[in-house]
Amino acid sequence: MNKQILIVLATLLVVSIVIVGCGGAAAPTSAPPTTAPQPTTAPQATTAPEPTTAPQATTAPQPTQAPAGEAAKLQLLGWSASDVENETLKQVVADWNASQKDFVASFDASPNYDQSLQTALAGGQPPDVFYIDSLKFPDFIKNDVLAVPPAGAIANPDDFYPSLREAFTANGTFYCPPKDFSTLALIYNKKMLDDAGVKVPTNWDELAAASKKLTDSGKGVYGMSLSADAARWVAFLYQAGGEVIGKDGKMNINTPEAKQALDFYTGMLVDGSAVTPDKVDSGWNGEAFGKEKVAMVVEGNWIVPFLKKDYPNVDFGIAELPAGPKGKATMAFTVCYGVPKNGANIAGSWKLVDALTNEAGMKKWTDLGLAMPTRKSLRDGWIAEFPDLKVFLDGADYSHPWQFAPGFTAVTDAINKGIQEIAAGQATSESVLKTVQSAGEDVLGK
Amino acid sequence: MAATHIAGQRRQELIAGYSFIAPALVILIVFLFIPMFFTLWMSFRDWGGITPPSFSRPVGLEWYQKLLFQDNIRRSEFFLAFKNTLYYAVGVVPTQTVLALMLAVVANSAILRFKGFFRTTFYFPSITSSVAIGLIFLWIYQTGGILNQTIKIFFPGYKPISWMNDPSGLIHNTLGLFGITIRTAPTWLTETNVLGLTLWQWISGPSVTMSALMMLVVWTTAGTMMLVFLAALQDIPRPLYEAASVDGASWWQQFWNITVPMLRPTIFFVVTLGLIGTFQVFDQMYVMTSGGPAGTTTSLAYLIYRAGFNDSQMGMASAISVLLFIIIFVMTIIQRRLLGDRAQS
Numbered sequence A: 001m002n003k004q005i006l007i008v009l010a011t012l013l014v015v016s017i018v019i020v021g022c023g024g025a026a027a028p029t030s031a032p033p034t035t036a037p038q039p040t041t042a043p044q045a046t047t048a049p050e051p052t053t054a055p056q057a058t059t060a061p062q063p064t065q066a067p068a069g070e071a072a073k074l075q076l077l078g079w080s081a082s083d084v085e086n087e088t089l090k091q092v093v094a095d096w097n098a099s100q101k102d103f104v105a106s107f108d109a110s111p112n113y114d115q116s117l118q119t120a121l122a123g124g125q126p127p128d129v130f131y132i133d134s135l136k137f138p139d140f141i142k143n144d145v146l147a148v149p150p151a152g153a154i155a156n157p158d159d160f161y162p163s164l165r166e167a168f169t170a171n172g173t174f175y176c177p178p179k180d181f182s183t184l185a186l187i188y189n190k191k192m193l194d195d196a197g198v199k200v201p202t203n204w205d206e207l208a209a210a211s212k213k214l215t216d217s218g219k220g221v222y223g224m225s226l227s228a229d230a231a232r233w234v235a236f237l238y239q240a241g242g243e244v245i246g247k248d249g250k251m252n253i254n255t256p257e258a259k260q261a262l263d264f265y266t267g268m269l270v271d272g273s274a275v276t277p278d279k280v281d282s283g284w285n286g287e288a289f290g291k292e293k294v295a296m297v298v299e300g301n302w303i304v305p306f307l308k309k310d311y312p313n314v315d316f317g318i319a320e321l322p323a324g325p326k327g328k329a330t331m332a333f334t335v336c337y338g339v340p341k342n343g344a345n346i347a348g349s350w351k352l353v354d355a356l357t358n359e360a361g362m363k364k365w366t367d368l369g370l371a372m373p374t375r376k377s378l379r380d381g382w383i384a385e386f387p388d389l390k391v392f393l394d395g396a397d398y399s400h401p402w403q404f405a406p407g408f409t410a411v412t413d414a415i416n417k418g419i420q421e422i423a424a425g426q427a428t429s430e431s432v433l434k435t436v437q438s439a440g441e442d443v444l445g446k
Numbered sequence B: 001m002a003a004t005h006i007a008g009q010r011r012q013e014l015i016a017g018y019s020f021i022a023p024a025l026v027i028l029i030v031f032l033f034i035p036m037f038f039t040l041w042m043s044f045r046d047w048g049g050i051t052p053p054s055f056s057r058p059v060g061l062e063w064y065q066k067l068l069f070q071d072n073i074r075r076s077e078f079f080l081a082f083k084n085t086l087y088y089a090v091g092v093v094p095t096q097t098v099l100a101l102m103l104a105v106v107a108n109s110a111i112l113r114f115k116g117f118f119r120t121t122f123y124f125p126s127i128t129s130s131v132a133i134g135l136i137f138l139w140i141y142q143t144g145g146i147l148n149q150t151i152k153i154f155f156p157g158y159k160p161i162s163w164m165n166d167p168s169g170l171i172h173n174t175l176g177l178f179g180i181t182i183r184t185a186p187t188w189l190t191e192t193n194v195l196g197l198t199l200w201q202w203i204s205g206p207s208v209t210m211s212a213l214m215m216l217v218v219w220t221t222a223g224t225m226m227l228v229f230l231a232a233l234q235d236i237p238r239p240l241y242e243a244a245s246v247d248g249a250s251w252w253q254q255f256w257n258i259t260v261p262m263l264r265p266t267i268f269f270v271v272t273l274g275l276i277g278t279f280q281v282f283d284q285m286y287v288m289t290s291g292g293p294a295g296t297t298t299s300l301a302y303l304i305y306r307a308g309f310n311d312s313q314m315g316m317a318s319a320i321s322v323l324l325f326i327i328i329f330v331m332t333i334i335q336r337r338l339l340g341d342r343a344q345s
Helices: A002-025 A042-046 A050-058 A083-099 A113-122 A137-142 A162-167 A190-196 A204-214 A230-239 A256-271 A285-290 A303-310 A346-357 A359-366 A376-385 A387-398 A409-423 A429-445 B002-042 B062-068 B073-108 B115-127 B130-140 B146-154 B170-177 B187-191 B208-235 B238-246 B251-279 B283-289 B300-310 B314-344
Strands: A072-079 A103-110 A129-133 A178-189 A222-225 A294-300 A316-319 A330-338 A399-401
Touching: A072 A113, A072 A346, A083 A103, A083 A346, A083 A359, A103 A113, A103 A346, A113 B300, A129 A137, A129 A346, A162 A178, A162 A330, A162 A399, A178 A190, A178 A346, A178 A359, A178 A387, A190 A204, A190 A294, A204 A222, A204 A256, A204 A294, A222 A285, A230 A256, A230 A330, A230 A399, A230 A409, A256 A409, A256 A429, A285 A294, A285 A303, A294 A303, A316 A387, A330 A346, A330 A387, A346 A359, A359 A376, A376 A387, A387 A399, A409 A429, A409 B073, A429 B073, B002 B314, B062 B073, B062 B314, B073 B115, B073 B208, B073 B251, B073 B300, B073 B314, B115 B208, B130 B146, B130 B208, B130 B283, B170 B208, B208 B251, B208 B283, B238 B251, B251 B314, B283 B300, B300 B314
Parallel strands: A072 A103, A072 A129, A222 A294, A330 A399
Antiparallel strands: A129 A330, A178 A294, A178 A316, A178 A330
């Protein structure tokens, strides 16, 4: 009797220990047959940066061949964009898998990207290659999680647009090649503008006048849809000659220029010539535009395939963003392919990154018209293929990168919040800029 | 000899008992106690959440100092979320308790026919996924959605409210009717800063969007609470009511002097559960509003999520979690003092 119970107890103990043990060790899927250099997390803490990347850098040329001639698995983690985009990237990855036999890469599009990536990185089992948004890049540098590319891993780095290359450069190292990029432009409804006898606006005054003229609130039609979004407003800030972080590295947003930009942006929302998309029952600007509830929106090139697919009957034009008091400006949004420095198969990771971003690989991806090539050498060919999207690509010349400092989401959140408060009559531009300024000082000061 | 035999049997029973609870215990330790102590430990460290935890560095009480004592954005965010959550709890807990009690009394009454049908109907929202309900309500609450259109049928002059995007507070709006707005309010109200928010911000009341979420939550949870009340109602001895009616007590007197006092322990239970639930509210914000508009639906639990996964500040997120725990703990103790002592008797 006693013995039986002891056996039961012992079994339970063993089972529970196994369960607990497994929870720690065998978390994600891809456990490549290569000798993963991180047994536990503890030793890495003491010998922080070098050991994993340095040997890899020297031994890069000979890929870590799997023993039984079996291909090593690579995981590419990204967020899920549109179905078209996900499927297309999967196809590009499949083509690469077919072209060589050392590696089998798979693209996983995560709907909760930040969580997926964060837990994978914190758990010490990172994906082999992952997307890094330019806004978040400084956070990754601050936390020192990225592998330094070995010499030659990024083919022809000078070919990338300098502003995009700089967005992923820290301490003199170009960490990860930009996958593609997007810029903002003014999308307008040709028919609505013609009917109202309005010309495509080229500066702020014309934009405000056009928006007023196009508004017919009785019919529920408005000149513009403007989302309460820092990523749109900051373009207006630059057009007014303002800045977010000054040259001295200090927060500098509580300025007359910023007030001018904020008053202009929220002024249209307050006087009713522009609405936030939800006011016309839309999830975002593109939907409001497609439903022909608004005549103009400030959006990036991602709107083009969306409109063509979901609203094929809307005849739209694309123009540069109207110039502000201090000239033209737009935002550039870009994403790079990062490689974690404690990755299980860093050599393979770099091969995949190269295949996706070298001239041939990028051409294959960007020729589908969803995103723009970040390489100057591909520019002319791409414009020849997509002449109506030239405005977006030309934006690269006068764009500002969507990137500030580590932890800056707290500041962009404060801007979003402030725009909503002003539009609802809950705050003034002075008080909002004061709040944003002190939020930025907190973030930069740390 | 006999004594050792009994002792041996006791030991055997002990072993059997422990082996039976072992699976639950292991699960509790792995998924509850270890994370709890890990959170507490992490709240004293700076951890970005994108490196293994051992890379974090100790910062002592810095997060608590930032969140509670230093004037900065983090403190404003924290107390804004605290204010939102407080208004939310104050609105939801009494409403859902009273509503649940009413529903339970109705569903329990002798004259009602189709009791089973009503019970099922009232309980149905509680067993539906909160994400699905959130999405359906998102659609109902649209500016051109069913709710606004229905109101418009009854009040033709009604100007549609954008339920999901109106950050104005209910108390602010009420004050606005008397001509008191942020521009006309006295400066001691708009300028005095208490814990990172101005007095004017503190007295905002729940925003219109938050109120919309509150209505939805009351609707979903009242059913669960009704079930608890229903069980308790059936435990009240019938003779009490019979004696009361012999003495000539009206229905209302019976309800007030018999039903409510007999239900006191249940009310305590329902209010406690409600309070804990409301202070931990997350799903509706996550699915429907992302904490917007203007941060007025950011609850403490949603702020924790934002801090951890959007701002990559796991240390701060942990500190807020610990503070949330303390807040709920204190709230429950206060409420126990107010209601609980009498509930014991």
